Amino acid sequence: MVCGAAGSGKTLLATEFLVRGATEFGERGVFMTFEESVEDLTADVASLSFDLAALIAQRKIVIDYVRVNRHEIEETGEYDLEGLFIRLDHAIKSIRAKRVVLDTIDALFTGFSNPGILRMELARLFRWLKDQGVTAVITGEQGEGTLTRHGLEEYVSDAVIVLDHRVDDQVSTRRLRIIKYRGSSHGTNEYPFLIGWSGLSVLPITALGLQHEAPLDRVSTGLDALDAMLGSQGFYRGSSILLSGGAGTGKSSLAAHFVDAACRRGERCVYFLFEESPSQYIRNMRSIGIDLEAWTKSGLLHFHAARPALLGLEQHLVAMHGAIEEVRPAVVVVDSINDLMSVGTTNAVKATLLRLIDYLKTSHVTAVFSSLTAGDAHEQTTDMGISSLMDTWILLRAVEEKGQRHRGLYVLKSRGMPHSNEVTRYTITDHGVQLVGRSPQHRTVKRTIR
Amino acid sequence: MTQAARKGAERWNLRLYVAGQTPKSITAFANLKKLCEEQLGGNYSIEVIDLLKKPQLASGDQILAIPTLVRRLPSPMKKIIGDLSNTERVLVGLDLVPKR
Numbered sequence: 362m363v364c365g366a367a368g369s370g371k372t373l374l375a376t377e378f379l380v381r382g383a384t385e386f387g388e389r390g391v392f393m394t395f396e397e398s399v400e401d402l403t404a405d406v407a408s409l410s411f412d413l414a415a416l417i418a419q420r421k422i423v424i425d426y427v428r429v430n431r432h433e434i435e436e437t438g439e440y441d442l443e444g445l446f447i448r449l450d451h452a453i454k455s456i457r458a459k460r461v462v463l464d465t466i467d468a469l470f471t472g473f474s475n476p477g478i479l480r481m482e483l484a485r486l487f488r489w490l491k492d493q494g495v496t497a498v499i500t501g502e503q504g505e506g507t508l509t510r511h512g513l514e515e516y517v518s519d520a521v522i523v524l525d526h527r528v529d530d531q532v533s534t535r536r537l538r539i540i541k542y543r544g545s546s547h548g549t550n551e552y553p554f555l556i557g558w559s560g561l562s563v564l565p566i567t568a569l570g571l572q573h574e575a576p577l578d579r580v581s582t583g584l585d586a587l588d589a590m591l592g593s594q595g596f597y598r599g600s601s602i603l604l605s606g607g608a609g610t611g612k613s614s615l616a617a618h619f620v621d622a623a624c625r626r627g628e629r630c631v632y633f634l635f636e637e638s639p640s641q642y643i644r645n646m647r648s649i650g651i652d653l654e655a656w657t658k659s660g661l662l663h664f665h666a667a668r669p670a671l672l673g674l675e676q677h678l679v680a681m682h683g684a685i686e687e688v689r690p691a692v693v694v695v696d697s698i699n700d701l702m703s704v705g706t707t708n709a710v711k712a713t714l715l716r717l718i719d720y721l722k723t724s725h726v727t728a729v730f731s732s733l734t735a736g737d738a739h740e741q742t743t744d745m746g747i748s749s750l751m752d753t754w755i756l757l758r759a760v761e762e763k764g765q766r767h768r769g770l771y772v773l774k775s776r777g778m779p780h781s782n783e784v785t786r787y788t789i790t791d792h793g794v795q796l797v798g799r800s801p802q803h804r805t806v807k808r809t810i811r
Numbered sequence: 812m813t814q815a816a817r818k819g820a821e822r823w824n825l826r827l828y829v830a831g832q833t834p835k836s837i838t839a840f841a842n843l844k845k846l847c848e849e850q851l852g853g854n855y856s857i858e859v860i861d862l863l864k865k866p867q868l869a870s871g872d873q874i875l876a877i878p879t880l881v882r883r884l885p886s887p888m889k890k891i892i893g894d895l896s897n898t899e900r901v902l903v904g905l906d907l908v909p910k911r
Contacts, residue, residue, distance in 0.1 A: 428873050435904030438839075438893035443830040443877035444862060444869050451866035473876070 362517040364501045364509045365524030370535060370556055371500040373409070374524065375462040376402070377560045378498050380411045382460045383421035390460035391452040391495075392424040395468035399424045409560050423452045429472030436474060442482040446489060453493060461490060461497040470511055484516045508540065519543050525551070534673045537563060555679040562679055575599070575777075576725055580626075580692075583618030586796035587755075590772055590781035596753055597777060598691075599725040601718050603748060605732040606757030610768055611789050612731040615757070616694045617646045617653060618794060619729055624656040628691035631663045631684055635700035639664035650792035663688050669700040674713050677701060681717060685726065693721060697731040698747065711747055718750050752776045760784070770796065823847070823855035824884035830877045831863045835894045839878040842895035850907055880904075 363371050379390035394402055402424065403413040416422040425448055453461065466483070473479050490497045499517065504510035514521050521540040528534075536551040554563040579594040588595040596602055604612045620630045634642055642664070643653050656662035665684045669677070685693060695701075695717075702710050714730070721728045730751070748754055753775040760769045769784040787796045827843060829836035840859065847855045862869050862877070872881050876892040882905055891904040902908045 425870055427870075427875060429875070433888075433890045434876075435889070435891045435900055436893050437891050437900040437904060438842075438896035439835050440876040440878060440893040441835070442875055444828065444874040444879065445876075447830060447862045447866045447877075448869045448874070451869070469875075 362499050362501060362509070362514050362521045363524060364503050364514065364521065366503045366526065369503075369524040369526045370554075370561065371524055372397070372402075372464050373406070373556060374522075374561055375464050375498045375500055376406050376411060376413075377409075379422055379460055379462055380406075380413070380416065380560075383416050388459035389421050389456045390423075390462065391449065391456070391458045392422060392462045392464070393427055393449060393452070394424060394462075394464050395427050395429060396465055398426050402426075409556070411560070420456050423456055423458070425449075425452050427468075429468050431472050431474070434472065441478065442469075442486070445482075446486065449490075450493075453495060459495055461493075461495045463497065463499045465500045465502060466513060467502045467510055476511075480511075483513065487516045514540075534676065553673075553676070553679065555676055562683065574725075580727055581622045582615075583620075583622030584615075584794060584796060586785070587615075587770070590770075590783070590785065591753070591775055592778040592780055594778070596727055598727055599722055600727060600752035600776075601721065601750060602727070602729045602753040602755065603732060603751040604729060604755050604757065605734050607734055607759060610757035610759060611787075611794055612733070612757060613642065613696055614646065614649055614651075614789055614794050615755075616696055616729050616731060617649075617651045620662060620692060620694060621651050621653065621656070623692040623727075624659075624661045627661070629661050629663070629688055630656070630692040630694070631665060631688050631690045632694045632696065633681060633684075634664055634666040634696055635669045636697065637666070639666050648791065649789055649794070663690070669703055674701060674710065678713050678717060682720065685721070685724070689724075690726060693726050693728045695728065695730045697733050699733045711750070714747055715750055748774075758784075760786075821854075821885040823851055823882070824858075825855060826858045826860060826872070826881040826883055828860050828862060828869070828872070828874045828877060828879045828881070831861065833877075836878045838894040838896065839880070842898070842901070843880060846895070846898060846901060850902070882906075 363374055365371050376392070379392055382388040382390050392402070397405065406413055413422060413424070417424060427445070427448070449461070452458065469479055469483070470476065487499075499513070501509035501511070501513045503523075504512070508514045508521065508523060520542040523538045523540055525536045525538070526534075527536070535554050535556065537554045538551045539547045539549070552563050554561055576598040578598050579596060580598050581588050581595040582591065604615055606612050616632075620632060623630050637645075639657070643657070646653050653662060657664065663684065665681070667677070667680070681695075698710070698714065701713065718728065732747070754773040756771045756773050758769050758771070760767045767786050768788065770787050771784045772780045772782070785796050787794055825843070825847070827840060829839070843857060847857065860868055862874065872879070872890075878892070878894060880891040880895065882889040889904055889906065891901060895901050
């Protein structure tokens, strides 16, 4: 049973269940629609790259449009809904279907005035469906304070999914929750989902345990001097790196070095930009001698730029997840996470990042997150919330000294490796970031103790 | 066109959808037969369709409930569900008496 208000995505979920069944699992399906004609339904889901017409032509899906119109029906005595059973049975047998959708079953209540008969017949229908050995998705309208308007969830014993579409702070989010799923331990949270061009996508669920493998190999940061500060070998592959610093401290430049180095190794990268357009970023990086355009042309570097306010937090996460699934990169940069902060509360952002990091870690993707700190004094506290999620934390700060403003780089922590504890001065030149501090090799070797 | 004129002018074409010989369908057929004789004289034909034998016919007339009586002629098409035991409602449904 899938319930939800109008526009919550019930029909889509049901359609996708049939389409995927027919195209990916070799299970044919029957779609009994009570609300939309075959033509309307086909047109509606065509925008989602589902070609129902073709599947109907191949006899993989049968659609039966059941039109219920009370004005046409005069009730004159005892009746049952055997006709519905016969139609369904006929459709199932005609293609030996394994999947059935009834969308939206509530339409029957508008068509027939005797709820007693209807309830009895629906209970019989659900039992009958089970006896047929088919998996049935039945959609129902949400009621006031109840899961479904007509309490249909009482008849369905196996699984109940609730879809919800709400708007918080002008940002709309779709959510999905499994109320009941007999015989399985299911997640009980609300999971955000998106309706994209390829159908419904639910977010990667937070890994329940921390069981991802930790790769041992290391990747260069793109700067030899910085590699040297990190035990001479750079970051761990699959680790999460936080680059935090005030405005203009070169966070994006440092990220560009890392991306450039990854592309040189022939690895694919996805760069999420929330502040500027890719062309502007490429131009700015070219001015410091890093040519990223060549990598975008060769297909190694993919930019995804979006204004943070355009989407809800979960939608960002889904979009990022989608981009990562598509490109399958070795390196991901999120520039910057502050922009995500503007969309949600700190807790929500932390939860979102946690899910993203879990997902990246399981896929062994090295991820760099940049974070803008408000002022020098607060730079460590503002990132407090998320720093625990990060394996390596590099602070970039402006240091005033003898009337001059210098930039200093500091490895605040780096799990699992000896690293420098020196504030190393650096400059941003027309050939990239240059670390100019005293040679860090002499002063490293200290393990992070957490 | 008045009811009487239409009654006289057109032959009634009725279809009764059933699913096997259930008590409800037997009652419905008996009720229908009686009513037609009283109201329409001999000017009618009844086609009984057993959906257990011809399930493919159910979608054409949008049949869900059993028994369903469909008045195909005279047009417009009318649909009546149930065992037709409520004669008054059947007459209303078939447009044989004006709706109150």
